[in-house]
Amino acid sequence: MSEYKLTYFDGRGRAELTRLIFVAANVQFEDEIFPFAEWPGKYRAETPLGQVPYLTLNGEKIPQSIAYSRMLAKRFNIAGGDEIEQMRLQNTHYLREFDETSQDHDALMKKFTREEVPMHLERIEKIVNLYGNEGFSVGNSMKWSDLHVYDIASSMLKFDANILDKFSKIKAICRTVESNE
Ligand SMILES: N[C@@H](CCC(=O)N[C@@H](CS)C(=O)NCC(=O)O)C(=O)O
Structure with a gap:
């Protein structure tokens, strides 16, 4: 199982930047995609803030795409030097x-x-x-x-x-x- 799981609707939206970061860094991640129809009844209740995307890292669900994208970019050395x-x-x-x-x-x-x-x-x-x-x-x-x-x-x-x-x-x-x- 991958260390990282990204959960989002079936679309680019606010998940695509994070997907691009993983792919550019050549790091495996689970791209959990669900149909919009399942959002209200199933997936919304599982999110930290009632929104997607979110990242699951070591079992912790993390909201806010820019915050965790920045962390990943730092981790993968594409966040700039000084x-x-x-x-x-x-x-x-x-x-x-x-x-x-x-x-x-x-x-x-x-x-x-x-x-x-x-x-x-x-x-x-x-x-x-x-x-x-x-x-x-x-x-x-x-x-x-x-x-x-x-x-x-x-x-x-x-x-x-x-x-x-x-x-x-x-x-x-x-x-x-x-x-x-
Ligand atoms: N600032 C948040 C915004 C998240 C957001 O607006 N998500 C929308 C989809 S792009 C959402 O979950 N909408 C469904 C809803 O609010 O019920 C982020 O960048 O992660």
């Missing part, structure tokens, strides 16, 4: 919540893809300009911030296939991650 580099990596780790419950879903979706996503991508592009190098968000080796940028940026392509066109640094990071075996 405090300054770790802080720079941290700059790329923010996610915008998307309110799926809004009444006017179409208008919200338009605002999200035409205004909010480009604004956030632009900020990430600037951060990479400041701290990174060609194909890397910080420094010049792959770190968990690259996996996060890749996860977020590539999932935005489903809303608009051209959404990354203006962001050459982000596209270079996506290529780095995609070319990693």
